Amino acid sequence: MKTPSPLRAAFRQALGEAWAxxxxxxxxxxxxxxxxxxxxxxxGSEASQxxxxxxxxxxxxxxxxxxxxMERVxxxxxxxxxxxxWAQEETPLFLVAAAKIIAHWLVSGLPLVLLTPPIGIALQVDPGALVPAMLAYGLGGLAFFLWGGVAGALAASVARGGLLISLLALPLFVPTAIFGALATLEGPGGPSLLFLAATTLFALSIAPFAASAALRLAVD
Amino acid sequence: MIRAFANPHRFMALSRWLAPACLGVGALLMVWSVWQGLWVVPHDDYQGGDIMRAMFVHVPSAWLAMASYMGLAATGLIWFVWRHELADMAAKSIAPLGAAYTAMCLATGSIWGKPTWGTWWLWDDARMMSVLVMFFLFLGYMALRAAMETRQKAARAGAILAMVGAVNVPLIKFSVDIWSSIHQDASVLRLDGPAMPPVYLTPLLIGGLAHMIFFAGLTMMLMRAEVWGRRGDVLIARKLSGA
Structure with missing residues (x-):
């Protein structure tokens, strides 16, 4: 019997865990x-504020x-x-790490993005601005999950590593938070959205390798 | 060249006299620069009068804070590639010193900021924000090392985190600069307004040199303590297995 490729297995498993x-x-x-x-x-509840x-x-x-x-990922x-x-498979471990993180983002990051318009309306944000802002929240959320994934991989072998993950990941969120917040204030077409996308691409190009190095450490 | 420094015996022989020498020379130079800063140099009304004397501690600690993060990343890389144990001991020793210098930079900056800017803390000053983020990177590094079960794992995890942090530091700096340039309401007095006259510059540079030498001495002391600690572990293991 042919074993499923670790990439597909990791992806499906992450999707499945979301409903368990x-x-x-x-x-x-x-x-x-x-x-x-x-x-x-x-x-305070003043609408303008x-x-x-x-x-x-x-x-x-x-x-x-x-x-x-992130702790359980x-x-x-x-x-x-x-x-x-997975560490012994031919498929490079960084691809498996990326698949896990992206699948995790699909099940627990994307729903948050879909939830931003109703919560934003409740917070008195202009409803017209919230739908285009979803693109920014989606891009920024992916970067958060990628850096969080690196921290989660580093803390994988640590019992009760949840707080450690936050301490490691939050400083790395700074650029994404800055450009993300600017992008949602500027609205679509502003330069900050491009910078935000750049921070996400940067995370996408570095985080899988760092996470896989950390996972090898956890396995040893 | 790394190979020559990687030999623990050579390091112990060298640091035996070099570490105290660095501490002594660094302390002497530090005392001289602080004495110059506090009593000798004329006070400068443009920089808020006597409070600008904080510069002689603040600016060197900012330099050391940045240099120590670079040192942390460099020693992490050296350990990750060549697995020289001394590099990891250096990284482990640099981390708390770097965190201390970062904290000192923030504290003296606040003390200097209160009379000149009218506030202890300015959220829209890019340099303060970058240093604050760096402080959290140091804390995370130490927390991660402390959480690992074995020395080997602590070294590996620390090296990975230090390198990830190091590639992010320029990005953090850049984004914070952009962000602070948008909040231009509060005007910040800048050191680079007038060129600094030599009467200030000389004690400042000597002060920076003093802190660097002192930092090197402290790092070597902590590394020596680590080497002795590991030798102790070996002796205990030998005794337990022999008995």
Whole structure:
């Protein structure tokens, strides 16, 4: 029997885990909405104030929500031994790492992007600006997941590594957060969206290699 | 050249006298530059009067903060490629020193900022923000090393993180510069306004040199402690297996 390629296996497994019990798709969504909901209680409910900071609140909530379930992404594979098998396959490990991270983004990053318009409207952001802003949130979220994936791979062998992952990943979020927030303020067609896309491409070109080096360390 | 420095015996023989020498020379130069800065140089009204004397600690600590992150990344790379144990010991030793210098840079910057800018902290100053991000990179590096089970794993994870951080530092710097150039409301007094007269420049440069030499001495001291610690581990293991 032909064994499935590790790339496809990693991808399908990540998609499947999202619907299995426990930390599934709903957890990041709940965290994202809950974090955004708390803000009007702390900064005040005036519509003018909320509408000026609404897109920024969404960025903060997105950055934090992207780290919620990062701890289990590689740790589960390490514990059940799949990671060891992948490390011995011909398929380069960085491709497997990229497949895992992108699949994880599809199931727990993309739903957050789809959720930005309703939460944004609740935060008094101009509804017309929210649909084009989804592109920025999608690009930025992917970069967050890629750097979070590097941190998750580094902390894969650490028990209770969740906080460690946040400490490692958050400084790396700075460029994406800056250009992302500028892009949503400028609206479509501004230069910041291109810079945001550049930070995502940068993450895409570096993070898989760093994550695979970290996974080899976790396996040894 | 790396090979010559990688020999632990040679390092121990060299650092035995070089580390205390660096600490002594660095401390002497530091005292001289602080004395010059606090008592000798005339105070400068353009930079907020006497508070500009903070410069003689603040500017060297900013240089050392940046240099120590570069050192962390370089030693991480050397360890990752050639697996020279001394490089990892150097990285491990540099991290807390770099974090301390970064914290000192932020603290003296705040103290200097309060009377001149009217606030302890300016979110839209790009340099402060970059240094703050670097402080968190150092903290993350130390936390990651501490979380690893074995020395080997700590070294590998630390090297990967230091290199990932190092490729991100220019990007962080660039993005923070762009971001702060948009908030131009608060005007920031800049050091590069007038060319600095030599009466300030000489103590400042000597101060920078002093901190560099002192930093090198501290790093070697911590590395020596690490070597002794590992020798101790070997002796304990030998005793346990022999008994």
């Amino acid at each position: 019990g426990g930390a599934g798709v709903l957890l990041p969504i709940g965290f994202f909405a809950g974090a955004a909901m708390l803000v009007p209680f702390t900064v 909320l509408s000026s900071i609404g897109t920024g609140i969404l960025w903060v909530a997105l950055a934090l929500a992207s780290l919620v379930s 590689f740790q589960a594979d390490l514990e059940d031994g799949v990671l060891e098998l």
